[in-house]
Amino acid sequence: METGNLSGIEVSLMKNAIIDAHIHLDMYEECERNQLLNELDMYKVEKVIAVSTDYQSALTNLEYSKQNKKIKPAAGFHPEQPLPEEAELQKLFSLIERKKNEIVAIGEVGLPYYLRKEQKQLSLNSYIEILEVFVKYAAKTGKPIALHAIYEDAEIVCDLLERYSVSNAHFHWFKGSEKILQRMKENGYFVSFTPDCLYEEEIKRIIKSYPIELMMAETDGPWPFAGPFSGELTHPKMIHSSIKQISRLKNVPMQDVYSRFFKNTSIFYDLQE
Template sequence: MFVDSHCHLDKLKLTKSHGIDHVLNEARAAQVEHMLCIGVTLDDFHEMQSIVGSHSEVSFSCGVHPLYVAKHGFNEQGLRDLCKREDVVAVGETGLDYYYDKEHHRIQQDSFACHVDIATTLKKPLIIHTRDARSDTIDILRNGHAERCGGVMHCFTESLEMAEQAMDLGFYISISGIATFANAKELREVVRHIPLERLLIETDSPWLAPVPYRGKENQPGYVQHVAQCVAELKDVGVDEVAATTRHNFYHLFGVQPTPLASES
């Protein structure tokens, strides 16, 4: 059975006939037993929770994505209060993105450092988004003593050196459907070198659907294709990838395994 360690269920194009229950039933049919639904703004958190909060196979994080912090603002006390909730198992999505936002580095850095402080205080793991900001990302994690809470570098596309630096701080490396893309040769080489015991798998749905669904809306059920890609790269069985990444997820986030429910 699989765990999707990073998805945005509230961002799916849900309809009356293709609502959240349908999405979760499709995930169950694909042997996905648990999903972590990621918060990207404080304003979105309560709506996200209202959409999927009644489903035991879904856990939540709370944070302000680096690409949203300049536009939506950053309420430190509001974030701290939400992250204290028992149903919030992680802090983030946070981090730095200098690829898409070349103007607001300081705002991103201040927000990121605050997320790290909250995570270490609450002892909840961090969910990190990083792109074209390798040195600053690691520096903020080190300066904030992020090894005290650990976390995951989600949808990882950076260098093996950065992965090793993150793992030295107790972080896991999460692989998305990008690894299945034909132009992802460097990433696949990184995956080959990372111990399976330090990997997670994710969809980042509704984005980045893996081959053979590339270009379509991603779904948590597609995480099995990420697992298959990792298995091929590491020359192990997909069942071993599923079992190890499942164990890694529950160990990191302190979530209890969810018995796979039958379709409703």
């Protein structure tokens, strides 16, 4: 049986509700997005946290949330892109202020790890300054913050979070050393895992060491995955396979993983209705 396909034993898991803690809905082709949204009930997807990449992305996700109550929008600026114009950034900050009762989080925000690998001369200072403003907004509004911060960048981000006493932090698809993981554990920061937990050894290592009380599941769709998901449209249903894998790696009953992840994500993003 292929682990990535929801057949056989996986079909029996459809009674368990899931939440996709991090997905870029606005980056799907329209037909793909419509298919995905039409299938949420079928795969027991109760909610999706629709993170944004910039001002227009945030507007789009807010509009989606009006059309489908399962969509919970977040507003932010993805760091793996050129810096925005100041006017564009101010529009985003203003949107967060005006729509703070509609957005569930500030995100996706963080630091440009991969962009710096491509552009060796890229200065990090301006990105840190922008991130600091988002962290301040998180502190001011009490909203959770969804972070793109991996490896050594996580140290900088932890410094900012600690400076402004922001504890509701979610490091999505995290990769990093045991040292920074220990700091994140002590601060109570959440980490979410994508379907690559089925085949990436680094991710398996983190799952084994991180507390299940501080875990969530995500897809980061439409980012594609390899292994058993090669060639498939990234879909929240893949989280069922992720939870099965995490159950094995943590040696925790699968039903307990489902319950814990659903509770973790619901409370963190204040999704209880």
